Each structure stands twice: as structure tokens, then as C-alpha cells.
Amino acid sequence: MISTPVAFAADAALYCPECAERLYGPDRSGRLDREGNEVWPMFGAEALDAPAHCDACGRFLPSALAEEGERVVREAISQGTAPEAWLDRWPWLAP
Numbered sequence: 001m002i003s004t005p006v007a008f009a010a011d012a013a014l015y016c017p018e019c020a021e022r023l024y025g026p027d028r029s030g031r032l033d034r035e036g037n038e039v040w041p042m043f044g045a046e047a048l049d050a051p052a053h054c055d056a057c058g059r060f061l062p063s064a065l066a067e068e069g070e071r072v073v074r075e076a077i078s079q080g081t082a083p084e085a086w087l088d089r090w091p092w093l094a095p
């Protein structure tokens with residue numbers, strides 16, 4: 001099964017596929033960012049320390065969460081500041 005990247009990491013930022021295409025072109029395999037690093041596809045399995053959003057358009061980027069990321073999301077839910085997208089993605093973190 002071929003999975004589609006949910007985001008791309010480049011220039012020390014994360015971008016949704018649409019913004020990555022706008023910034024780096026439709027074929028990003030082997031493309032280098034402005035720092036000379038490869039534009040890196042993320043497939044949603046990477047465990048992040050916080051929920052990720054596109055650095056260009058702000059769109060939520062679905063990912064897995066590391067322990068620290070789960071703590072951040074639980075705290076936001078308990079304070080009522082978690083966006084709907086977080087609850088859709090990680091419903092089991094709600095009390």
C-alpha cells in the first residue's frame with residue numbers, strides 16, 4: 001500500500017502537502033530546502049512532542065504523539081483550548 005505523506009519537513013518547519021507543493025514544487029523527491037537538507041516527507045506515524053500545524057497555512061497535520069505530545073493535548077482538552085481537529089484525531093485523550 002502506498003501511503004501519502006501528511007506533511008513535509010523543510011527549512012526547520014512543517015508544511016501540509018499543498019503548501020509544500022507551492023513552496024518546493026510538485027516533485028519533492030530529492031529536493032533540497034534553503035538549508036541544503038532534503039525536503040522530508042512525514043507519513044503520520046512519527047511521534048511528535050506537540051500537535052503539528054502547517055507553518056504556512058496553519059492547517060492541522062495529523063501525526064502520532066509522543067508521551068510529551070499526549071500531555072500537551074490532555075492539558076489543552078482539560079483547559080478547553082484544544083481545537084476540534086485534535087479531539088477528532090486523538091479522542092482517547094479526552095477524559
Ligand SMILES: [Zn+2]
Nearest residue numbers: 016019054057
Ligand atoms: Zn499549509
